[in-house]
Structure formats: structure tokens, C-alpha cells
Amino acid sequence: GENVEQHPSTLSVQEGDSAVIKCTYSDSASNYFPWYKQELGKGPQLIIDIRSNVGEKKDQRIAVTLNKTAKHFSLHITETQPEDSAVYFCAASIHSGTYKYIFGTGTRLKVLA
Amino acid sequence: NAGVTQTPKFQVLKTGQSMTLQCAQDMNHEYMSWYRQDPGMGLRLIHYSVGAGITDQGEVPNGYNVSRSTTEDFPLRLLSAAPSQTSVYFCASRPTGTGLGELFFGEGSRLTVL
Numbered sequence: 001g002e003n004v005e006q007h008p009s010t011l012s013v014q015e016g017d018s019a020v021i022k023c024t025y026s027d028s029a030s031n032y033f034p035w036y037k038q039e040l041g042k043g044p045q046l047i048i049d050i051r052s053n054v055g056e057k058k059d060q061r062i063a064v065t066l067n068k069t070a071k072h073f074s075l076h077i078t079e080t081q082p083e084d085s086a087v088y089f090c091a092a093s094i095h096s097g098t099y100k101y102i103f104g105t106g107t108r109l110k111v112l113a
Numbered sequence: 114n115a116g117v118t119q120t121p122k123f124q125v126l127k128t129g130q131s132m133t134l135q136c137a138q139d140m141n142h143e144y145m146s147w148y149r150q151d152p153g154m155g156l157r158l159i160h161y162s163v164g165a166g167i168t169d170q171g172e173v174p175n176g177y178n179v180s181r182s183t184t185e186d187f188p189l190r191l192l193s194a195a196p197s198q199t200s201v202y203f204c205a206s207r208p209t210g211t212g213l214g215e216l217f218f219g220e221g222s223r224l225t226v227l
Contacts, residue, residue: 001172006155032213043117043203043218044156051213089155098144098163098211100171103156 002027002094006104014112019077021107023090026071032093033066033073034101037086044089048075080111115139119204119219126194126226134189134222136204142217143210145187149173149200150221156203162187163210194226 005024013019025033031052036044050057050064050073057064063076073092077084087108091101120135138145146161158171162181176198178190187206191198201223205216 004155009153034215036216036218041220043205043220044216045218046215049215093213097169098161099213100146100158100161101216102158102172103148105153105155 002030002092002102004090004092004102004104006090006107008107009105010108010110012110012112013080015080015082017080019075019080019084019109019111021075021088021090021109023073023075023092023104024071025073025092025102027092027094027102028071030071030092030094032099032101033064034091035064035075036089036091036103038089038106039086047088077109080109082111082113085109085111117204117206117217117219119202119222121222122220123223124225126191126224128195128226130194131190131192132194132224133191134202134204134224136187136189136219137185138187138204138206138217139185140206140208140217141184142206142208143184144207145181146171146205146216147177147179147187147189148203148205150203151200159189159202167210191224194224196226198224199226200224 034049038044090104147159148156160179
């Protein structure tokens with residue numbers, strides 16, 4: 001079946017440094033790639049998404065890049081802050097009657113003060 | 114505006130018991146879904162619905178039933194709980210039934226099956 005691989009599973013960075021999380025998807029028909037942030041004890045929340053007709057999207061300190069040829073997409077967080085510490089999930093859309101999202105296995109990001 | 118509300122937040126069951134996890138949304142969203150979250154496995158889709166009266170299976174549907182009699186509610190039923198169903202369950206909704214868009218998640222229900 002379709003799947004999304006996410007790396008790394010854990011990531012520790014110093015406050016102010018950048019963090020990069022990478023995902024690879026298998027369905028060449030995928031056309032929507034959201035990223036969710038999950039804080040402790042909460043449900044995931046969308047932080048940024050990108051559609052397949054765009055190669056890069058930026059929102060303040062967060063950016064996502066997409067390489068459709070290689071079926072890779074990445075989340076970039078610059079100038080990390082302690083409040084960025086959380087679990088991050090990537091996802092890719094698959095379509096069969098309706099759009100469903102296949103999620104990666106998550107990355108636990110720790111920003112060290 | 115409460116968003117997506119899940120109850121209960123915590124539940125302990127014995128093997129073979131049945132229970133229902135409740136999910137309600139007040140955003141008039143067409144699409145509702147249930148995911149389970151297990152360590153190292155991310156979020157896996159159990160069942161979903163694109164509108165009242167319509168449900169379908171996701172990646173891991175075995176052992177779970179759903180129904181969608183109203184737009185607002187999407188309960189998840191475990192008919193005979195097994196230890197393998199120990200997990201954190203999330204309900205999520207989005208505005209469009211068949212289109213793309215942001216998923217809005219509830220805060221989760223932690224289920225332990227002994």
C-alpha cells in the first residue's frame with residue numbers, strides 16, 4: 001500500500017539553530033502535503049501545507065519544499081525557539097473516491113535552551 | 114466554538130469488553146475520521162465518513178465499527194476490545210467531504226485494554 005517515510009525520528013537542536021525534517025512518499029498521484037505539529041497531550045494542528053503545483057512555501061520561520069520528481073518534501077524551521085519543541089508529522093494525500101491522508105511516523109523535535 | 118470534542122479522554126477496559134468513543138464537531142464539516150496513534154507508527158486511519166449516512170474503511174478498520182447518522186457526530190465502537198487496541202485515538206474533521214483541506218483534530222482519547 002501507499003506509505004510515507006519520515007526522518008529523523010528524533011532531532012535535538014540548540015535554540016536559534018535550524019531544524020530540517022524530511023519525508024518521502026510513494027504515490028506519484030499525491031498532490032497535497034500538510035505538516036502537523038503535536039504538542040504534549042494535544043491533538044495535531046496544521047502548521048503549513050503545500051500543493052503539488054508549488055515547489056516551496058514559506059510562513060515566517062517555517063518553510064516547506066517539494067520535489068515531485070524525487071517524491072520528497074521537507075519542513076524547515078529557522079531560528080528555533082523552545083516552543084517549537086513538539087512532535088511533527090508529515091502527510092501525503094491519496095485519492096480513491098475521496099482524499100485521505102497517509103501520515104509519516106513523526107519526528108520529536110527538542111529545542112535546547 | 115468548541116471544534117472537535119472527544120469523550121472520554123481516558124478509558125481502561127478488560128479484554129472482551131465493548132465501548133464507544135464519542136466524537137462531535139460543531140463546524141458543520143462534511144468529512145470526519147478516526148485515527149489511532151501508536152509509538153513509532155504515526156497516525157493510521159481507521160474509518161472515515163464524507164457525510165451523514167456514508168462511512169468507509171481506512172488502513173486499519175478491523176475490530177472497529179462506525180456510523181454517521183448526523184453531520185455532527187461520528188462515534189467509534191469497539192465490539193470486543195483486545196490488548197492490540199491499546200492506543201491513543203484521535204477524531205478529525207475537515208470542511209469538504211471529498212476535497213482537500215486542513216484536518217481539525219480533537220484532543221484524543223487514551224484507551225488501555227488489559
